[in-house]
Amino acid sequence: MTTVYALLMGINTYPSADWPALGGCVNDVAAAGTWLRRQRGVEVRARSLLDGAATLGSVVAGIREHLGQAGPGDTALFWFSGHGTEFAATAEEQRIEPTGRCQALVCADGPLPDKLLRPLLDGVAAGGAQVTAVLDCCFAGGATRDAAGTPRYLPPDPSWHASAPVAAPVRAAGGGPTAGPGPGHVLLAAARLNQPAYEDWFDGRRHGVFTHALLGALGEHGGPALSCRRLLAAAHARVQRSGDRQHPVLWPTDAGGPADRPLLGGAPHRPGPYLLSLGGSGWQVDCGAGHGLPTGSAGLATEWTTLPSDGTPPCVLATREVHAERTLVEPADPSGPGPDPAVAHPVTLSALALPPVSVLLEAPAARSGAVARLAAALASAGPGGRPSPLLRTVPRAAAASGTLLRVTVHEGRARILLRDGSPAVPPLPLAGADDARRIARCLVHLARWHQLRDLANPDxxxxxxxxxxxxxxxxxxxxxxxxxxxxxxxxxxxxxxxxxxxxxxxxxxxxxxxxxxxxxxxxxxxxxxxxxxxxxxxxxxxxxxxxxxxxxxxxxxxxxxxxxxxxxxxxxxxxxxxxxELNTLPFQFGAWEQDGPADRGTADGADGADGVFRPAPPAGTRDLGPARPPAAxxxxxxxxxxxxxxxx
The missing domain is CATH 2.20.130 (S-adenosyl-L-methionine-dependent methyltransferases)
Structure with missing residues (x-):
């Protein structure tokens, strides 16, 4: 039986009146402890350090003495929820701190620099244990966990830098190392270096957005068995669905290293490609919504192709249902030769449905006619005079996920704004139906551009x-x-x-x-x-x-x-x-032209018009002889x- 030594550190209230209080950190570590105790097949030995008890000395002692008991076959888990901070790096430290700043967790009585945290954790790993650190805080800009969208600046005390020991030329927070030997631990961080992390209300309780996403992914069927790489991907997808305010980070990312082990220990997983197997519900791929795949009707456009690992011809599989941790599929050609049901097949994404861009139409009641013209134009902005699958209208900003384009109407002009309120393009005239169609065409163009910029494959x-x-x-x-x-x-x-x-x-x-x-x-x-x-x-x-x-x-x-x-x-x-080789035609389009035609032209033709990315090779073949199906x-x-x- 695996023994898990856990040090759970959560600080809502700091002793200094100058340091702003938080609301969800103690809830974070309490929920993490509850999840740990529910796991089967492990013995959990957890120690919690909350609020004023989480001093620098007690944390260092907890890592050395409590987590340090973990040996070969055991897991040591360090979980921190609270403030983070930064301070100016010295001239010597700037060699390894490209931002010119040093990052630190903020204990109840001062900072725990990343240069001290890493050797502490690696010291535990030296005893043979798997060591995992979950850090739900921010390390840059003074911003830490933010409850209302306004970053909370936690200015460092001038004495902090003098007390920050430099143990090794490495960084343990947010972005990986710049020098030094490989790490003995794996880090799951709430946000990138120099990016705020947030907390919010979930089911009536405050939690860190990252903690809530991570525990949600762990709570799914099969979640505890996911590698840290797969787990971070699942949590990242959940964070994006909550507003895309922060980008969780996994470090290190080396294939076959600690990132490919489950959170609570076990043999490393082989990182990608995904596997196709015949399960109780039919053919299934071990990738799902928790890894970033779209759900609903959009997810049905996702396709998979078997890789020719055994010399057999590739088989294309269409998606039936997308679940959190898996996707149910079926051969696209039921009459053709299908995969061998006795073995697991490596597969790759061969068609990926892209998430539509959200559009919010805003206008005073007196301008409701203009909104109606825009809505009518959007209803025919897609192929065949149908709605564009690249866009979806939302009733309010809170209902939008991912990219949001706000269209505001005022005095005969329409302004297209990004989520942060900045203008996407100059104001456009809106006096009649032609203007409305031109605005709809602009929205389709912007959606196509944003989908390409944000294109990602969960591999x-x-x-x-x-x-x-x-x-x-x-x-x-x-x-x-x-x-x-x-x-x-x-x-x-x-x-x-x-x-x-x-x-x-x-x-x-x-x-x-x-x-x-x-x-x-x-x-x-x-x-x-x-x-x-x-x-x-x-x-x-x-x-x-x-x-x-x-x-x-x-x-x-x-x-x-x-x-x-x-x-x-x-x-x-x-x-x-x-x-x-891939077909590059879907990647080529010109800039948005305000004076372009109102109706869709060939520039917005079939390439990508259905909102599906198909990384297929170019049409035709340069080989002599009969055409072969393109290899995936x-x-x-x-x-x-x-x-x-x-x-x-």
Whole structure:
């Protein structure tokens, strides 16, 4: 029987009156303890440190003395819910802190720096135990857990930095290491480095959004058996459905490492691909809504294809039902040869239904006619004069999940706003039916762009094989994203005025034995997408692909934006990686044109018009002889955000 040593630390109320109180941290660790005690086949030895009892000394002692009892075959679980903070890094620490800040948990009497937490946890792992840390807090911007949407800043005491020991050149919070040996523990963090984590009301009780999502995933059938990688993916999907305010992080992500073991211990899982087997309810794939797959009618458009691991022809399977942890499927061609029911088959996603973008129509009662015209235009904005599957109207913002486009009507004009209230495009006229159709066409275009930008495949192990690097043209080291996850590129001084930055963009194949087919898209803030940087090539194992064949990439502001101080532009580099060639037509469309036609043209034709992403190879074959069915393969999508700025 596995023994689980758990140290559950939750702080709602801090002794200092200057530190804001929280409402759900004690509930978090109480719920975690309840879940632990309900697990079968494990002996749980839990210790809780709540509010004022959770001092720095008691936490350090709890890790060393309580969790330190765990030996081979045991599991040590450290769970923290409370405030996080940051403070300026010293000149020496900035080598390993690219944000220039050090992060820490906030105990009742001061900080527990990540540079102390990691060696403490790895010291427990050195005894042979599996060590897991769950951290529901924020490590950046002073923001910690936020109850009402306004970040709570917890300014550090000046004495904290002097008391923060530097144990090793590593970071244990939020983003993984920059140097040092591999970790002995796995981290499930509530949010990225420099991103707030939130708490909210759930069923009448306050909880951290991440804790609620994580325990929800663990409470599903089969949840405790999921690897930490799969568990984090499930929790991430739940967090996104609650408003997408934060992005949970798993570290380390190395395939076959601690991330691929279940939370409470066990043998490592083989990370991806997914497996198809014949169960009591028919054919099923071990991936479901908890991993990010759409449900309802949208989920029925998801398709799977068996990988040719045993030399048999690929078989396409259509989705019947999407459950939390599995998807029920059936052969798309019932008359053809089906999978062998006696074995489990590796499968890959070969068609993924993309979540529709939510649209909220807002107008004063006096403008109800304008809203009616917009609603009528949206009802015929899709293929065949039907509603577009890329959009869904919602009655209020709270009903929206994922991307939200708000359309407000005022004095004969419509403004399309993003969720945060910023304008997506300039105001559009709304005087008649043609204007309403033009606005509907704009919404379809924006939805298609956002779906491509947010495209992801729940197969993180395959995505980890590739990496995008942005290197200054006159430099050697890749630029590191800032705390918001963006790479900042600044205009410089030139003889004729401001000079745009020039960079080299590289694609690294980190696999040691498999070539990867890659296409690099440039998605602009004018809502265009182009594969011109890297149109689609194979990159050899351990090799590097260069955008524009190694020529410099000029990050110019688009036409109409003079390079004046304060001017800026945003780009998203989207890398689609696959085992074989893909059809790139769905990735190519121009910027939104305000003066374009009111009716849908060929630019918004069949490619992606049904809201389904099909990573299929190009039509036809270059081989002689009879055509063969296209071989399926795994694929992944990675995104890197760029912001080009003219300094003030």
């Amino acid at each position: 993180p192990s395959f995505g980890s094989l590739a990496r995008i690097e942005v290197v200054p043209w006159d430099g050697a080291a890749a630029v590191t994203p800032d705390g918001s996850g963006e790479i900042l590129c600044h205009y410089g001084d030139g003889p004729d005025g401001p000079r745009e930055p020039r960079v080299s963009v590289r694609i690294r194949n980190r696999s040691r034995r498999r070539p990867l087919w890659c296409v690099l898209l440039n998605l602009t803030d004018s809502y265009a997408s182009s594969p011109a940087l890297f149109p689609g090539h194979f990159v050899a194992p351990g090799g590097t692909g260069h955008a524009l064949d190694g020529e410099p990439v000029h990050l110019r502001l688009p036409p109409g934006r003079p390079p004046r101080p304060g001017a800026q532009a945003r780009d998203w580099l989207k890398l689609i990686v696959a085992e074989g 393969g795994r694929w992944a999508a990675l995104t890197l955000a760029l912001r080009t700025v003219v300094p003030g």
